Amino acid sequence: MAEDRRTRRSRRALGAALVELVLERGFTALTVEDITERADVARATFYAHFRDKEDLFARVTADLLTELGERLAPAVADSAVGFTGKPVLEMLRHAREERDLYRIVLRGEGDGKPLQMFVDACARATAEEFRARAERNAVKPRIDPELLARVWVGEQLAVLRWWVEQDAPSLPAEEVVRMLLDLAMRGRYWASGFEPPA
Amino acid sequence: MAEDRRTRRSRRALGAALVELVLERGFTALTVEDITERADVARATFYAHFRDKEDLFARVTADLLTELGERLAPAVADSAVGFTGKPVLEMLRHAREERDLYRIVLRGEGDGKPLQMFVDACARATAEEFRARAERNAVKPRIDPELLARVWVGEQLAVLRWWVEQDAPSLPAEEVVRMLLDLAMRGRYWASGFEPPA
DNA sequence: CAGTTACTGAACAGTCTGTATGGCATTGAT
DNA sequence: ATCAATGCCATACAGACTGTTCAGTAACTG
Numbered sequence: 001m002a003e004d005r006r007t008r009r010s011r012r013a014l015g016a017a018l019v020e021l022v023l024e025r026g027f028t029a030l031t032v033e034d035i036t037e038r039a040d041v042a043r044a045t046f047y048a049h050f051r052d053k054e055d056l057f058a059r060v061t062a063d064l065l066t067e068l069g070e071r072l073a074p075a076v077a078d079s080a081v082g083f084t085g086k087p088v089l090e091m092l093r094h095a096r097e098e099r100d101l102y103r104i105v106l107r108g109e110g111d112g113k114p115l116q117m118f119v120d121a122c123a124r125a126t127a128e129e130f131r132a133r134a135e136r137n138a139v140k141p142r143i144d145p146e147l148l149a150r151v152w153v154g155e156q157l158a159v160l161r162w163w164v165e166q167d168a169p170s171l172p173a174e175e176v177v178r179m180l181l182d183l184a185m186r187g188r189y190w191a192s193g194f195e196p197p198a
Numbered sequence: 199m200a201e202d203r204r205t206r207r208s209r210r211a212l213g214a215a216l217v218e219l220v221l222e223r224g225f226t227a228l229t230v231e232d233i234t235e236r237a238d239v240a241r242a243t244f245y246a247h248f249r250d251k252e253d254l255f256a257r258v259t260a261d262l263l264t265e266l267g268e269r270l271a272p273a274v275a276d277s278a279v280g281f282t283g284k285p286v287l288e289m290l291r292h293a294r295e296e297r298d299l300y301r302i303v304l305r306g307e308g309d310g311k312p313l314q315m316f317v318d319a320c321a322r323a324t325a326e327e328f329r330a331r332a333e334r335n336a337v338k339p340r341i342d343p344e345l346l347a348r349v350w351v352g353e354q355l356a357v358l359r360w361w362v363e364q365d366a367p368s369l370p371a372e373e374v375v376r377m378l379l380d381l382a383m384r385g386r387y388w389a390s391g392f393e394p395p396a
Numbered sequence: 397c398a399g400t401t402a403c404t405g406a407a408c409a410g411t412c413t414g415t416a417t418g419g420c421a422t423t424g425a426t
Numbered sequence: 427a428t429c430a431a432t433g434c435c436a437t438a439c440a441g442a443c444t445g446t447t448c449a450g451t452a453a454c455t456g
Binding site: 026027028107108111112115116123130133134137139140141142143144145146147148150151152153154155157158159161162170171176179180182183184185186187188189190191192193194 | 224225226305306309310313314321328331332335337338339340341342344345346348349350351352353355356357359360368369374377378380381382383384385386387388389390391392
C-alpha cells in the first residue's frame with residue numbers, strides 16, 4: 001500500500017503535462033489550469049498535490065537529479081583521474097533518454113534556480129577535485145583552480161546544451177566525449193588544427 | 199527637441215528600478231506596481247512607455263548590448279587572430295562598469311531569452327571564425343568547429359558569470375584574460391600544472 | 397507666454413491564484 | 427463482495443495583478 005494508484009496517476013500526468021507545455025510555450029507563460037487541462041485533472045486536484053507550478057517543477061527536476069546522481073555514482077568511482085571520462089559519457093546517455101526534461105532545465109526554464117544550484121555544486125566539487133589532484137601529484141596549478149573549475153563546468157554544460165538542442169544529433173555521445181578529452185589534454189589551439197606552440 | 203525631459207526621467211527611473219528590484223527579488227517575483235513604486239512614478243505612466251515588464255526588461259538589455267557592441271567593434275578590428283584577446287578584455291571592463299545588469303542578464307533572469315539569443319549569435323559567429331581561420335591557414339580542424347565554438351562561448355560565459363558574481367573580484371580583468379589565453383593555447387591539462395603529454 | 401505633451405490618480409473588466417466545500421468514485425484491505 | 431478510507435471532482439470565493447481608459451493637472455519646449 002505504498003501509494004494510492006489515483007495519486008500516482010495524477011502526479012505523473014501533471015508532471016508529464018508540465019514538461020510538454022514548458023517545451024511548447026515556456027514555463028512563465030503557463031497557468032495552473034493549462035497544466036491540469038492537459039493532464040486531464042481537476043484544478044483542485046493540482047493543489048492537493050503541489051503548492052504551485054514552481055513546486056511541481058521543482059519536484060520534477062529534483063527527481064531527475066536524483067536519477068542522474070544514482071547513475072553517476074558508479075562511473076565516478078571508476079574513473080579515478082577526474083570527471084571527463086565515464087561520468088560525462090553517462091550524463092550524455094541520461095540526457096539522451098530524458099531529452100525533453102534536459103532541454104527545459106538547461107534552458108534555465110522556471111527562473112533557472114535548479115540549474116544554478118546544480119552548476120554551483122559542480123563547480124565547487126570540481127575546484128576541490130582539481131586542488132586535490134594537484135596536491136596528490138605534487139604539481140602547482142598554473143591557473144587559479146576556481147577559475148579552471150568554472151571553465152570546465154561551463155564547457156561541459158555548453159556542449160551538453162548544444163547536443164541536446166540539436167534536432168538530429170550530429171555526433172554520438174562517445175565521439176563527443178573523445179573530443180572533450182582531447183581538448184582537455186591539448187587545448188583549443190591544437191583542436192583548431194594548428195601545431196602546438198613552442 | 200530630441201526628447202522631453204519628463205520622458206527621459208521616467209524611462210530612466212523605471213529602468214533603474216527594474217534592475218534594483220530584479221537583483222533583490224528576481225524578475226518573476228516583481229509586479230509592475232513594485233517597479234513604479236520604486237521608481238516613484240504612476241502605474242499608468244509605466245504603460246505609457248512599455249507594454250509590460252518584459253518589454254521594459256528587453257529594452258534595458260537591448261541598450262546594454264548596443265553599448266557592448268560599440269565598445270567591442272574597435273577591439274575586434276584590432277585583434278586579427280580571434281576573439282580571445284582584446285575583445286574579451288573589453289567585455290570584462292564593460293561588465294565591471296555595468297556589473298548589476300550583467301549579473302541579471304547572466305543569471306538568465308526574465309525567461310533568459312536575451313541571453314540565449316546572445317549566446318547563439320556568439321556561437322554562430324565563432325564557429326564561422328574558426329572555419330575561416332582554418333581555411334586561411336590551411337589546417338584541418340581536429341574537432342568539429344561547431345562543437346568547438348560552443349565550448350569556447352560556454353567557457354567565456356562561465357568565466358564572466360563567475361567573475362561578475364564574486365563579492366570581491368579575486369582577479370583583475372587583465373589577469374583573467376591572460377589565463378584564458380594560456381588555456382586556449384596549452385589546454386587544461388597544462389593549466390592544472392602537469393607537463394604536456396607525449 | 398502659450399500650446400503641447402507627459403504625468404497623475406482613479407476606476408474598470410478580465411484573468412489567474414490559492415483555498416474551501418460537499419458529493420461521488422475508486423481503491424485497498426478484510 | 428463489502429466497507430471504510432481516501433482521492434477526485436465541480437463549484438464557488440476573495441484577493442491580487444494586469445492592461446486600458448479618462449479627465450484634470452503639471453511640466454516642458456520654442
